[in-house]
Amino acid sequence: MVVFVGAGSGAEDLITVRGQRYLREADIIVYAGSLVNPRLLEEKKEGCAVYNSAFMTLEEVLEVMTEGERSGKRVVRLHTGDPCLYGAIREQMDALEAAGIAYEVCPGVSSFCGAAAALGAEYTLPGISQSVVITRMAGRTPVPEAESIRSFAGHQATMVIFLSTGMLPALQEELLAGGYPGDTPAAIVYKATWPDEKVCRCTVDSLAHTAEHEGIKKTALIVVGRVLEGEYQRSALYHPSFSTEFRQASKGGRDE
Known part of the structure; x- marks a missing residue:
């Protein structure tokens, strides 16, 4: 399986626990080197092959991922932030589907x-x-x-x-x-x-x-x-006069 992992917003400790586990288990990591914090690669295991997609075309990335997966390797495609935003992952997922290769997406902190x-x-x-x-x-x-x-x-x-x-x-x-x-x-x-x-x-x-x-x-x-700016209205949800499923409002309050 190929796993798309959101690297988080920058700091290496803002990757998710699941994403970190995938990095540690990976045999191949293809990472977006122009934006992903390279310190995240310190999580890789010995012998893991690393590719910087900043110097690669889509076709080259797909070749690495498909050949790796068909060789029984664990492949991580490491994207910046959360890959659902400006990550260009749909075209990668479609190509993997067409090749009959399973994939998973691990969200990240945008x-x-x-x-x-x-x-x-x-x-x-x-x-x-x-x-x-x-x-x-x-x-x-x-x-x-x-x-x-x-x-x-x-x-x-x-x-x-x-x-x-x-x-x-x-x-x-x-x-x-x-x-x-x-x-x-x-x-x-x-x-x-x-x-x-x-x-x-x-x-x-x-x-x-x-x-x-x-x-x-x-x-x-x-x-x-x-x-x-500094001005805003207080949230009604935690107001004493606001009833919820879990808390009764004070007298004269509202229900929701």
């Missing part, structure tokens, strides 16, 4: 979760935002027109923007054109949970300047939204 931790933020604050838009700017990989930054900005929801640090002037322009006021809180989180993590708080209209001033050109997430 970098957008790591960014929230770095910011001390909750993306879904009552009365402020109850939705999170995870998206990216169009680059060499196109984005459907209906999912443009400008169209999402009109919702005023919390936005976490991947793979766009090198296009911040254009991103800033699209956010403003879509309806975010210039003073909307924003943040650039560089290498969330890594030892050299850096958090730069700013506003939408100063995103590009902030990145330039801090020398950040890649490997960062952009977070936008009023959840980065």
Whole structure:
């Protein structure tokens, strides 16, 4: 079996217990070397073959995985964060299915979760935002027109923007054109949970300047939204006047 493992957001101890076990058992590891923390490879056993997919094509990756699995080897495909986000795993899974090879996916901690931790933020604050838009700017990989930054900005929801640090002037322009006021809180989180993590708080209209001033050109997430401010409503779930299946509200409370 081939196992796709989410490496986590950066810090080597943020891989899941299951993912760590798979790494320790692997005979072959194919890892996304441009983003995965190489210290995770210290978990490998003696004799494990390691391949860096940053220097490989899809066809070369598939060849290593299929030949390894057919030779009775345990194969781990190690992706950054959680492989369900911008991991390009669907094409790998489809190819494995076509070849009759079984696979499994082991989830990981996404970098957008790591960014929230770095910011001390909750993306879904009552009365402020109850939705999170995870998206990216169009680059060499196109984005459907209906999912443009400008169209999402009109919702005023919390936005976490991947793979766009090198296009911040254009991103800033699209956010403003879509309806975010210039003073909307924003943040650039560089290498969330890594030892050299850096958090730069700013506003939408100063995103590009902030990145330039801090020398950040890649490997960062952009977070936008009023959840980065201080005001919000208290959660009703834990309010004394709010009844739940497990707790009765005080007199005059509500049921749910």
